[in-house]
Amino acid sequence: MNATVLVTGATGFIGSQLVDFLAADGIPVRALVLPGSDLSNLKESGAELVQGDIRNPAGLGAAMRNVSVVYHLAAISRHDAKICDAEYHTVNVEGTRNILESAAAAGVRRVVFTGTIEAVGLSRDGRPLTEDTPQNPRNIYGRTKLEAENLVRAFNLRQGVETVVVRPPMTYGPREMLLLTRMFKLIEKGFYPLIGSGRALTEFCYVKNQVQGIRLAADRGRPGEVYFISDERPYAVEEIIDAIATAMGVRLWKPHIPVPLARCMGLTLELLAKVLRFYPFIIPQTGRPPFSRKSVAWLSASRLFVDISKARRELGYTPPYDLKQGIRETVKWYREHGLLR
Secondary structure (H helix, E strand, O other): OEEEEEOOOOOOOOHHHHHHHHOOOOOOOOEOOOOOOOHHHHOOOOOEEEEOOOHHHHHHHHOOEEEEEEEEEOOOOOOOOOOOOOHHHHHHHHHOOOOOOOOHOOOOOOEEEEOOOOOOOOOOOOOOEEEOOOOOOOOOOHHHHHHHHHHHHHHHHHOOOOOEEEEEEEEEEOOOOOOHHHHHHHHHOOOOOOEOOOOOOOOEHHHHHHHHHHHHHHHOOOOOOEEOOOOOEEEEEEHHHHHHHHHHHOOOOOOEEEEHHHHHHHHHHHHHHHHEEEEEEEEOOOOOOOOOHHHHHHOOOOOEOOOOOOHHHOOOOOOOOOHHHHHHHHHHHHHHHOOOO
């Protein structure tokens, strides 16, 4: 019989998809959930639910009992202007330390840590990011996830615990709500402006590809190693936008905005967001403007895309879904839940 695994961050977007994926394969899954959290993403998973908080190590022992692998996804998972830097450190760094130490005390064999592409930052030379690219995170989210990643790698083989790190890029799919607001709903209106040529390469990973890669890292990853997990290849921004419009049956107007003008627009919106603290000047999920100079940096140049050769070679990772399949499934889920027309 398969040994029990523990998933932290199990109520979240990627975490709940991972729980479903593991449970469907017959693996007993224990889900660590915050007291009072929304459990709707887990209602059909069949997972054993255990309440706990990674900020409180005293409550983690029971969750770790008789567990062979811990998938650690719990984190403040994006750059949110409403959250102070100290809270990022408490959750992302100290919370990870608590997971590692509790796992060691419980005799857990392996901890798989879900990091982020933001721990690396933008490519400086226009080439794909690799696991060996020098790390230069852009914000407090990336910096604390990098600090946590370094903790995990330093802990490898301490007290018999193997550790592996995976780094997801931008990930989409059923249950994801931020990209629904920032991309899908805007495209549904028949309008999406492109910065520059629209040919800049970026990552857009379907969540079911992502969870397969995380599972393979648990099964086959070399202790102490890091792996980028993403789709088969990066996509041009315009390619992503067109695929979403096609899946929704929308005729799309895509005006091309020159990069210098886009930077001015981004700065203007950043300044307005300091005063007008409501949507559409502020995105509720992040406390930041929907468009900024950071958006221009992402949309105008190939600086946030990765090479997954290492995951292919060492994990045997082959993403099962392509862009069109992933977007079709995502649009279908949004419509079934009344989130798109």
